[in-house]
Structures are given as C-alpha cells and as structure tokens.
Amino acid sequence: MKAVAEMFTMGPGNKDHHPxxxxxxxxxxxxxxxxxxxxxxxxxxxxxGAFTGIYGRNEPHSVRFRSQLRAGGFMLFVILLATLxxxxxxxxxIEGVTYSWLLTAATTLVAGGCSVVVAAxxxxxxxxxxHIFAFAAIASIPAQPPLGxxxxxxxxxxxxxxxxxxxxxxxxxxxxxxxxxxxIRHIPAERRAIWLEGGGxxxxxxxxxxxxxxxxxxxxxxxTYWAMVAxxxxxxxxxxxxxxxxxxxxIAGTVLGLVLLAGILWLNPAPWVMVLVIxxxxxxxxxxxxxxxxxAQVFVTPLALFATLLAAPVDPALLLRDRIVETVxxxxxxxxxxxxxxxxxxxxxxxxxx
Numbered sequence: 001m002k003a004v005a006e007m008f009t010m011g012p013g014n015k016d017h018h019p020x021x022x023x024x025x026x027x028x029x030x031x032x033x034x035x036x037x038x039x040x041x042x043x044x045x046x047x048x049g050a051f052t053g054i055y056g057r058n059e060p061h062s063v064r065f066r067s068q069l070r071a072g073g074f075m076l077f078v079i080l081l082a083t084l085x086x087x088x089x090x091x092x093x094i095e096g097v098t099y100s101w102l103l104t105a106a107t108t109l110v111a112g113g114c115s116v117v118v119a120a121x122x123x124x125x126x127x128x129x130x131h132i133f134a135f136a137a138i139a140s141i142p143a144q145p146p147l148g149x150x151x152x153x154x155x156x157x158x159x160x161x162x163x164x165x166x167x168x169x170x171x172x173x174x175x176x177x178x179x180x181x182x183x184i185r186h187i188p189a190e191r192r193a194i195w196l197e198g199g200g201x202x203x204x205x206x207x208x209x210x211x212x213x214x215x216x217x218x219x220x221x222x223x224t225y226w227a228m229v230a231x232x233x234x235x236x237x238x239x240x241x242x243x244x245x246x247x248x249x250x251i252a253g254t255v256l257g258l259v260l261l262a263g264i265l266w267l268n269p270a271p272w273v274m275v276l277v278i279x280x281x282x283x284x285x286x287x288x289x290x291x292x293x294x295x296a297q298v299f300v301t302p303l304a305l306f307a308t309l310l311a312a313p314v315d316p317a318l319l320l321r322d323r324i325v326e327t328v329x330x331x332x333x334x335x336x337x338x339x340x341x342x343x344x345x346x347x348x349x350x351x352x353x354x
Contacts, residue, residue, distance in 0.1 A: 253297020
C-alpha cells in the first residue's frame with residue numbers, strides 16, 4: 001500500500017522552475033537553430049549535449065560549473081564513442097542481428113562503466129541512464145552524419161548549457177559565492193559501494209538488453225536499448241520498496257506519456273511544433289523529476305520519442321509499440337535485480353535461524 005500511495009504523492013518543491021527553465025532553453029535553442037538551417041539530422045547530438053544542463057540543478061554556481069563541466073565532457077566522450085562504434089561497424093560490414101548483439105554488449109559495458117564514473121564524481125542525478133540512452137540511440141542511427149558536424153553540434157550545445165547554468169550570476173540576488181569546490185574523496189566503504197553499484201547496472205542492463213534482443217528477433221520489436229534504460233531506473237533509491245515503486249511508476253508514466261504522444265502525433269505537427277513540444281516536455285520533466293517520478297515520465301516519454309523521430313523518422317505506431325514493450329521488459333528486469341538480493345538475504349537469515 002505504501003508503494004501505491006507513493007505513486008500519488010507529490011514531494012515538496014525546491015525552486016524547480018529554475019533548473020527546468022534552464023534545461024528547456026538549453027535544448028530548445030540548438031534544436032530550433034538546426035530546424036531553421038535544415039539540419040534536423042543532427043538533432044539527436046544536440047539533444048544529448050543538452051543533458052549537460054540536467055546536472056548540478058540546485059548547487060552553488062562554482063560547484064554546479066564543476067558538475068556540469070564534468071558531466072558535459074563525459075557525455076561528449078560517450079557521444080563520440082557511440083558514433084565511432086556505428087561507423088566502425090558499418091566499415092567492417094557488421095549489421096543486422098550481429099550488430100544488435102554487439103550494440104547490446106557495448107551498451108552493457110557503458111551502463112556499468114559510466115555508473116562508476118558518475119558515482120565517483122558524485123554527480124546528480126546519479127547512475128548511467130542518460131549515458132545508456134545516448135550511446136545506444138546514436139549508435140543505432142543507420143546513416144551517421146559527418147563526424148565533424150555531429151561533434152560541433154554536441155560541443156556547441158554543451159557550451160551553451162554551461163553558459164545557461166551560470167547565467168543567474170548576472171542577477172545579484174541569485175548569485176552565489178564563487179569559491180573552489182572541495183575535492184571529492186571516498187572512504188573504502190564508499191569505493192566498494194561504487195563498484196557494487198556499477199555491477200548492478202551491468203547486470204540489469206545486460207539482462208534486459210539480452211531479453212529484449214531475443215524477444216525483438218522473434219516478434220519484430222526494435223529499440224531494445226529502451227529496455228536497458230528502463231532496467232536501471234529501479235536501481236536508484238534508498239530502499240527496495242522505493243526502487244520497485246520507481247519501476248512501477250516508470251511503466252505507468254510511460255503508458256500515460258504514450259497516450260499524450262499519440263494525441264500530439266494525431267495532429268500531425270510541423271517540425272517546429274515538435275521542437276517546441278520537446279522544450280515543453282523537458283521543462284515538465286525537470287519540474288517533477290525530483291517530486292513525482294510518475295508525472296515526470298509522462299513528459300519524458302514524448303520527449304524521448306520526438307527526439308528519435310526528428311533524428312530518424314519512422315512509423316510512429318512502431319515507436320509507440322516498441323516503447324511500451326521494451327519499458328515493461330526493462331522495468332521487470334530492474335525490479336527483479338533489486339528484489340533478488342533482498343530475498344537472498346532473507347533466505348540466509350531463515351537458514352541461519354533454523
């Protein structure tokens with residue numbers, strides 16, 4: 001009952017409109033610019049570069065700058081790795097089912113490795129969800145744009161988000177003292193926890209990707225990386241109940257978000273409207289992500305799918321189908337990975353007691 005109640009509970013606000021507005025502007029400006037110059041094929045690189053603005057939302061400016069600089073630079077590395085993976089696979093003639101399995105394996109390594117780096121830097125939001133999404137989505141693009149242009153858009157968007165993150169300093173009442181952030185140090189217990197968490201991301205993403213790829217081969221589903229993204233959602237939380245609840249909220253929010261998306265697509269929106277919807281959804285997601293995860297997912301779902309449609313137009317009906325199927329698979333796997341250790345621990349206590 002607590003898990004059900006949590007799905008309908010709204011947490012307290014903390015000036016959420018400030019980071020929400022920064023993130024919305026950070027994604028809208030690059031996308032509308034690309035639309036005006038007729039280069040929406042580069043939209044996915046701008047969208048993931050804009051993830052820089054998500055980090056350090058309520059931190060003092062000096063700490064936020066360090067967080068966003070690290071997060072943005074690391075995301076650029078993931079973007080570069082993704083596009084190089086796709087180009088090398090194409091040059092080596094790796095495609096079809098073989099490439100699907102290669103992409104699943106590579107994304108699994110990204111899930112575990114990026115989780116370790118993010119935790120070591122104490123970045124918030126934690127985990128490697130954004131890196132999984134960015135790597136797999138870019139590496140899945142069949143026709144990669146010129147490397148220089150793709151990186152220019154990603155770097156330019158990252159720099160823009162860094163500037164937006166510091167923009168409040170021009171207003172004296174919003175300015176925080178600029179002092180060097182303290183170095184990040186970890187005690188041995190924290191280091192063990194970081195590596196254990198990375199292992200959890202590796203297992204959850206790898207298992208979800210494997211199941212989704214097998215199901216996709218037999219039933220014709222695509223976008224298997226969405227299952228990997230959904231699988232790591234339950235790994236964030238302070239208790240097993242809270243983590244399982246996040247998985248349930250992920251599914252429920254995705255369903256509601258798909259209904260919203262279907263209604264928008266029914267109107268056959270022009271590209272500039274899609275860009276505006278992305279910005280509005282980014283604002284909504286950041287407004288609620290820390291307060292009510294289910295509501296945030298209602299905005300995240302159209303945001304993710306519209307970004308996909310701008311980069312590589314496909315049948316929207318297939319996207320809607322793939323999204324819900326892959327989300328259910330991933331959330332179920334993530335919940336299982338979270339619950340399994342708790343059940344094993346309880347079984348051990350019972351064996352010891354008997």
